[in-house]
Amino acid sequence: MFLPAGSKDEMGISLNNRFHVMEKFRKVTTLRGYKPISTPVIEYASTFTNEFIDMKLQDMMKWFNGEGEIEVLRPDWTTAIARALSNLEKKPQKWAYQGSIFKRNMPGVEYHQIGVEIIHHPELMGESECLLMAQAFLKEIGVGTCVIELGHTEIYESLVAEMQLSKADAERLRLAMHDKKKDEVYQIAIARSNKEKAEELASLVDAFGPIEIIAEYEEKWKERENVLGTLRHIKKLAEILKQSGSGEILVDLGRVKNLPYYSGLMFRGFLQNSGAVCFSGGRYDRLYEQFGESISAVGVALDVEVLAAQVKESDTLEKVCIIANEESLAFAEEVRKSFENCIVDVQSEAENANDYNKVYEIKKLNGKFEVIER
Numbered sequence: 001m002f003l004p005a006g007s008k009d010e011m012g013i014s015l016n017n018r019f020h021v022m023e024k025f026r027k028v029t030t031l032r033g034y035k036p037i038s039t040p041v042i043e044y045a046s047t048f049t050n051e052f053i054d055m056k057l058q059d060m061m062k063w064f065n066g067e068g069e070i071e072v073l074r075p076d077w078t079t080a081i082a083r084a085l086s087n088l089e090k091k092p093q094k095w096a097y098q099g100s101i102f103k104r105n106m107p108g109v110e111y112h113q114i115g116v117e118i119i120h121h122p123e124l125m126g127e128s129e130c131l132l133m134a135q136a137f138l139k140e141i142g143v144g145t146c147v148i149e150l151g152h153t154e155i156y157e158s159l160v161a162e163m164q165l166s167k168a169d170a171e172r173l174r175l176a177m178h179d180k181k182k183d184e185v186y187q188i189a190i191a192r193s194n195k196e197k198a199e200e201l202a203s204l205v206d207a208f209g210p211i212e213i214i215a216e217y218e219e220k221w222k223e224r225e226n227v228l229g230t231l232r233h234i235k236k237l238a239e240i241l242k243q244s245g246s247g248e249i250l251v252d253l254g255r256v257k258n259l260p261y262y263s264g265l266m267f268r269g270f271l272q273n274s275g276a277v278c279f280s281g282g283r284y285d286r287l288y289e290q291f292g293e294s295i296s297a298v299g300v301a302l303d304v305e306v307l308a309a310q311v312k313e314s315d316t317l318e319k320v321c322i323i324a325n326e327e328s329l330a331f332a333e334e335v336r337k338s339f340e341n342c343i344v345d346v347q348s349e350a351e352n353a354n355d356y357n358k359v360y361e362i363k364k365l366n367g368k369f370e371v372i373e374r
């Protein structure tokens with residue numbers, strides 16, 4: 001029997017590691033005051049494709065239901081949770097979730113995420129909480145500090161806003177900027193504005209580096225009051241992270257949004273050893289405008305596959321094998337209770353004796369069961 005492309009079975013160590021990551025996440029988030037939330041795996045496509053969200057239908061796993069409406073497998077937690085929360089009381093809330101998202105445009109199709117969404121919290125508080133939670137969690141699973149990158153939608157968008165781009169050109173420019181293709185950014189920009197503007201936009205491609213480069217850009221953009229405010233905000237957040245023992249902090253001032261609903265601060269975490277992205281998130285206040293609300297919303301999702309691959313299998317529990325037969329099964333179940341905090345495996349034969357720290361056999365001597373160490 002075969003599976004569709006992208007689907008896969010999982011077993012043994014990799015599944016154990018995934019569960020380990022998810023259990024620790026539940027512990028860390030519970031202790032930080034998050035409540036759990038879950039949404040159905042099947043939703044209407046329009047929840048994700050409406051004008052406020054604008055995710056691409058072609059990237060989703062989808063079908064028509066009996067009424068002719070398009071249904072999808074959950075492509076994104078953040079949007080699904082916003083839908084679920086839209087009718088709830090408007091007070092500060094912190095939600096934690098774990099489960100799959102599905103993306104047709106990615107080789108794995110099904111991805112496991114753990115994440116949090118924080119709404120109705122003061123901006124800096126919600127943003128720093130996302131990152132401090134992520135840091136505390138990475139520590140808890142033994143990954144340690146990661147490299148944090150901070151970016152902001154408004155720097156690029158305030159430059160582009162004056163350019164009167166068509167939707168298609170805006171998307172081409174965003175992609176070129178995202179891929180850091182400086183020449184292409186310049187070419188698209190020069191066709192729609194003047195040389196000075198095109199050069200400014202192209203130079204934004206290089207506006208990344210350690211947090212200290214912000215000083216250079218404060219000087220460069222000293223006339224642009226709104227951008228200066230954004231830089232001050234990023235610096236404040238970086239300061240909180242540093243004081244809380246974060247590792248390296250980078251900025252990408254030319255970063256464009258990777259999800260259409262971001263508005264404001266965006267962040268990512270990179271593993272120290274491989275550079276893999278282990279978390280990604282940001283502010284998405286505008287997503288709630290579809291419900292006629294103006295609120296503060298920020299969240300982060302962590303990639304369970306990436307993190308599970310970092311977990312070192314630490315079998316701290318002693319493994320015991322009890323060999324029993326049909327007659328001694330009930331007795332073996334009693335014996336099991338005498339081994340506290342051990343993995344106790346009742347078998348008919350110790351096939352792989354080396355897998356166990358201790359092997360016991362239940363024998364019947366003079367009509368009585370005895371436990372004999374092998």
Ligand SMILES: N[C@@H](Cc1c[nH]c[nH+]1)C(=O)O
Nearest residue numbers: 078280281282299300301
């Ligand atoms: N849903 C985003 C992460 C996120 C959570 N909250 C805000 N952003 C993602 O899948 O990358």
